[in-house]
Amino acid sequence: MIARHRNSLAAIAAGIFLLMQAGLAAETATKTHDIQDTWNLDELYPTVAAWEAARPGLEQQMDQVGACKGKLGESAAVLERCLDDYTSLLKEFYRFYVYASMGSDQDVSNQDAMGRRQIVSQLGTRFSQATSFASPELLEVGEDKLRQYMSENPGLGEYQMFLEDTLRQAPHTLSEESENVIAAAGNISRAPGSIYNTFANAEIEWPTITLSDGTEARLDQSGYTKYRATGNRDDRQKVFDAFWGTWSKYERTLGATLDASVSVHSFRANVRKYDGALQLAVSGDNIPEQVYRTLVSETNANLATLHRYFRLRARMLGIEKLRYFDIYPPLVALDKEFPLEVGKQLTLAAVAPLGEEYTSVMEKGFNERWMDVYPRKGKRSGAYMNGAAYDVHPYLLLNYNDDYESVSTLAHEWGHAMHTYLSAQNQSFTNYNYATFTAEIASTFNEALLLDHMLRVARDDDELLYYLGSALENIRGTFFRQTMFAEFELAIHEAQGRGEPLTGQKLTEIYKDLLRRYHGHDQGVMEIDDLYAIEWAYIPHFYNSFYVYQYATSIAASSLLAEKVLAGEEGALDRYMTLLKAGGSDYPYELLKRAGVDMATPDPYRATFDRMNMIMDKIEAILDTREAASSTAAR
Template identity: 40%
Template sequence: MKKSKTLPRRSEIPAEYKWKLEDIYPSDAEWEKDVAKVKELIEEIKAKQGSLAQSGKQLLDALTLQDEISKVFEQIYVYARMRRDEDNTNATYQALTDRAASLGTQVSSATSYIQPEILAIPDEQLRQLQESEPGLDHYRFLLEEITRQKPHTLSAQEEAILAEVSEVSSAPSTIFGMLNNADIRFPMITDEQGEEVELTKGRYIQFLESKDRRVRKEAFEALYKTYGKHKNTIAATLTSSVKRDVFYARVRKYPSALRAALFGDNIDPSVYDNLIATIREHLPLMHRYIRLRKKMLQLDELHMYDLYVPIVKEVEMTIPYEEAVATITEALRPLGDEYGQVLKKGFTSGWIDVYENQGKTSGAYSWGAYTTHPYVLMNYQENLNNMFTLAHEMGHALHSYFSDTTQPYTYAQYRIFVAEVASTVNESLLMHHLLETTTDKQQRMYLLNYYLERFRGTVFRQTMFAEFEKLIHEQVEAGEALTAESLSSAYRDLNVAYHGSDVLVDSEVDLEWARIPHFYNNFYVYKYATGFSAATSLYKQIVEEGAPAVERYLGFLKSGGSDYPINLLKRAGVDMTSTEPIREALAVFDDLLSEMETLADEKA
């Protein structure tokens, strides 16, 4: 599409570059009909409260009706929200989104009795109900998952008390969010052109990528000096958040906060510990990469503010959307004809909203409802990063497509633990294709560095975060106090260990813990590292084994949430209870790094 100096209005975007939300609802009037339908179904399910233990049929009817309500409501909400995302200034769809959210609250309230009521049924009685009603076979895994929660579910009165305090318990995250996003103001710094500009969180990484080292240093010091002024307050919010995690774990009779956090996905703590131990063992690889960075930047002393500046001169790669589609299609050919046919359908049948327009939601995502195909929102710019983003989001989309078309609604939704696997496999295959077809050395170095940075940020950095989380939770569980000083000391030790002796670990970075919002969502970041490792292992199998690995991988995509994530990955050929997938991913990193080192020596 031809570029313009100003953003086009929605109406000016050609139809072939817009998604077809008419596939969800042909008109807003049809949407209104489903809203009315859900309101009727809400009254039906309310009437079933107190009856679930009476017979297998009563239990089946309630679960079936819950699925029906959820399925229709999902369609309602997705349509309204995605219409709003097309143009957030459109008052019609602002209103529809608000109404959909309000309806969601009503649905949640009306169905909230179901799980507690099932948990209140004695095990033997629940077994008899299942045996008496063959239709409940469909819900066997769901009921198993609900009853698995029983040892950690309290009495109705105690659960009611915990529900009442949930808003209070979210205070640490809320307070940090307000401080971090609303109240903190950063100073002005001088940019590359000598202009005074305000430092913001959004601009920070851009400044760290500056070729002007003075700009990098000034932004780095200004950011952490600002956080330093609030370090005791932020230490208090983080401490309160950790204490909340420990409190809930103890009240619900988990042996630790880590165990409580992993219980939902049925993940053994050894998976978490294996990740940290294996990355620790392979830190010399990270140190080699840091050493190469220092060498290629030609610095006598590498500082923490030198870790984001590109070490390869940027290669001008203008990639129009149609070229990106063609390249991705070719890169994903190893996934076979079945995958390729669906991918083609996604590119040609109104799944993707391609270009930016006035009022459109920024960024990129893949989303959709079970009843229709998935969708992808893009704001496509003609560069390498956007081509990778498109491949990434189509990985999510095809995972959803295969899951939704294979699994019943009950088990279609895959869990967060495996959510990034399909998207990262696509990125890995795209990178493999580009490296296989690129002959220009400068372009090749640029691609290698792009991939190595993905490893550094997703595997090494997220594992360092995971280790920090584990450490501070264990300290609270042992009755130790967390202070700004103790948090900074622990964080510094990790930075020294992970980055090695070729970087000078500036004292400012000791405060980095104070600006990471993920630490308020406990034991979450490790999933980035495990997902990337699993995807890299699968990608290697697909490239090296061919058809057998592809068949296993498609089986994984089609499995949705029909089993626990560890089991689904095992069947695909990746055992995350072992260290092997992590080692395989790090072997890929080693190979890429070795080639980068060779090319750097040749260039020198």
């Protein structure tokens, strides 16, 4: 996961909101921890008082930026000064936000810290209002004049990408009157998502079931995640039947909610003169629609690879015929601890192919308190990297648990951190912020390197099987499942576009077809019960138009990049490091093309399938050898 921040205050405000939403108390037992394993926030502000004292300065800077209103077209020099002011304000504001946000994540029950977070949120709204004039005014100044300014004033070079991107939006920016109507409709368009969130998180009455060992299991969202992986097959079925049975009671209501959300996406696309909601969604980062369509078509052409995984899963779990509730239990258990020092050494060794420049910064971060490592009472759960403090360094939040999953998360989050660090070192503040489309590449690249390393150091076959199995499951969840979601989103938007009513029942039918196709229901690979096709109702991402495909494209891109680097292909390492250092200095699709990966072609997707098949070849070889040995022994 990555804490994202874009050069738009609306997005920051939204980001802050999301962080607050997710700020649930960590339930894990407190472990005595060393100060060395917590953040040093003094690098941001030496004291809370210093943070408080920064606020009047920010407010004054906001007034200064606000005073640029009506002046952007006066001269190249005025434009440069206004953009400089805006940029330095944004940079300071990010720092101000990071301190408050992370301070609160250290202890979500701390009311003072929560209060600081609210101050940032209010200031963010004020910031948005003070700077909302900029884009429309720049468009009014016009392309010709802006180009003339850029050619006569080299100081504007730093803002070229920003200005070009603003100009690119011109055909989709409307008259002032229409823009006001859209802005006024903003609250209404957020309604489906917020109704869904309230319903799914606060109002559904969750069932409680009794498992075979007598455990009373309450199946709310986290209970479901916990119990669905249980080793007892009857229990798994009970969990699925009760959980999906509950969701299906609300099929009609949640159908109406999602239908409304799809209508909002289409409304936005129509009024802004896009050719559909998909085009609007991918246009933000200027991604060709072909990327989305290639992802979906290549995946469909290679579902046999996913089916092979399910057959292998059936073999390893010793189940004759898989059903959908057999998808989560781990293939192999690993009884091995990975204390933090071991995790660090493994990660450093894994990323060694990226060179000294990379590993030395990681080591520095390990030693200089860039991470808050261990779970403790009141600390935010999960893991993230926050890279918004441009001239400080990235910060990482972990809940390290001494298991292999923790090592993998460490490598993943450090992928984000190094991407941010290298970008910040090489790009101006305006251009260091990379797009979501490239955000999960460096993280999943590191996971690929970690797997490669673990396969070399594993002591025995059991350990090998564990690492291979966890990598397989990762590809299923991050690539195939997200692509299935992406295809579902496309299907429901298209169905509505054809005038078909999106009822809950209709959504369930569309989803069931996809579930069955992806899981090989008709080929006898895995049986999908009708009841489980309500799963669409459980996925909150569908309210965030065409977003999840970027998980799948990221892992496809990193698979191809890692394959080339590990094979020692000439220039591959350089191209990869150049990609990381480029940050947001160009559109992500172009940056990736320069790194040798064209996401509109089949190559990266095929690299993912190859990787998955390579992993399965290795697993099957181990299993075959074992079976041969045991049948010899039996004779």
